[in-house]
Amino acid sequence: MNNILEVSNLSKEYKDFKLKNINFSLEKGYIMGFIGPNGAGKSTTIKLMMNLVNKDAGEIKVFGLDYLQDEKKIKSRIGFVYDESHYYEELTVEKNKKIIAPFYRHWDENTFQEYLNRFDIDPKKKVKQLSKGTKMKFSLAVALSHKADLIIMDEPTSGLDPIFRREILDILYSIIQDETKSIFFSTHITTDLDKVADYITFIDNGSIVFSKSKDEILDNYGLVKGGLDLLNDKTKDFFLGLRKNAFGFEGLAGNIHEVRKAFNNNIIIEKPTLEDIMVYTVRGR
Numbered sequence: 001m002n003n004i005l006e007v008s009n010l011s012k013e014y015k016d017f018k019l020k021n022i023n024f025s026l027e028k029g030y031i032m033g034f035i036g037p038n039g040a041g042k043s044t045t046i047k048l049m050m051n052l053v054n055k056d057a058g059e060i061k062v063f064g065l066d067y068l069q070d071e072k073k074i075k076s077r078i079g080f081v082y083d084e085s086h087y088y089e090e091l092t093v094e095k096n097k098k099i100i101a102p103f104y105r106h107w108d109e110n111t112f113q114e115y116l117n118r119f120d121i122d123p124k125k126k127v128k129q130l131s132k133g134t135k136m137k138f139s140l141a142v143a144l145s146h147k148a149d150l151i152i153m154d155e156p157t158s159g160l161d162p163i164f165r166r167e168i169l170d171i172l173y174s175i176i177q178d179e180t181k182s183i184f185f186s187t188h189i190t191t192d193l194d195k196v197a198d199y200i201t202f203i204d205n206g207s208i209v210f211s212k213s214k215d216e217i218l219d220n221y222g223l224v225k226g227g228l229d230l231l232n233d234k235t236k237d238f239f240l241g242l243r244k245n246a247f248g249f250e251g252l253a254g255n256i257h258e259v260r261k262a263f264n265n266n267i268i269i270e271k272p273t274l275e276d277i278m279v280y281t282v283r284g285r
């Protein structure tokens with residue numbers, strides 16, 4: 001078994017929100033993107049995965065270990081990067097590092113210095129002087145310098161300009177090339193995932209819509225266009241979301257092979273983007 005992360009039947013209830021029966025797993029050497037609209041439950045799931053909040057039910061296994069017995073072991077092998085800077089803003093990068101490094105048993109100073117160089121981070125600058133993108137790179141440099149096998153990130157690209165975003169995505173892609181590390185990250189920017197993700201987990205309203213390989217999703221989902229006369233109670237069931245106008249309909253289908261058979265050649269099927277899939281599914285609900 002090569003699963004680095006296994007989440008099974010995970011549930012958590014807040015006063016006005018319920019995370020319901022979450023299931024997904026991630027293999028070693030891959031990138032999983034975690035998408036969903038605002039308030040879908042992404043950060044809550046990530047906090048549960050980091051054992052920062054208590055679950056109500058279910059199981060989370062990281063590296064095959066359970067937080068109950070092995071919290072320290074697990075956390076020493078995770079590089080956690082989240083949106084807000086959690087460093088001492090008034091101190092330099094170097095001073096921050098001196099404070100942080102002793103917390104990690106496997107801190108590798110050479111690797112850290114290499115990443116500072118590679119990411120073009122000046123160790124003498126105060127954290128507050130770094131741009132948002134450079135702060136993100138500093139977080140990544142820290143995460144990558146204690147031999148973490150799993151990098152978990154909550155919206156690492158939010159608020160970054162396209163150049164920085166692309167740079168961060170290129171870095172993520174290069175990290176998994178030796179097939180020993182895995183990356184799990186949440187994002188609103190679905191085009192980020194078109195570029196780097198191997199697997200996509202889509203959460204909506206506290207439930208998983210799907211957790212699949214990107215190729216499988218793009219092979220099975222389709223944006224279907226056709227005339228209104230083709231729509232009836234039976235054919236409507238093919239669609240997860242449907243939009244009609246004066247000329248016809250456009251709908252998202254999760255099994256285009258069946259749709260193709262049912263409509264013969266009277267429709268046009270286009271490849272949807274992940275954004276299409278997310279928008280149609282959420283609106284369909």
Ligand SMILES: Nc1ncnc2c1ncn2[C@@H]1O[C@H](COP(=O)(O)OP(=O)(O)OP(=O)(O)O)[C@@H](O)[C@H]1O
Nearest residue numbers: 014015016017036037038039040041042043044045
């Ligand atoms: N500590 C808490 N107490 C009560 N409700 C909470 C708590 N934390 C989160 N919630 C609620 O849980 C829901 C899911 O929030 P969460 O932050 O997980 O969503 P998200 O998918 O990360 O959203 P976004 O994309 O906007 O960051 C929200 O309705 C939020 O108000």
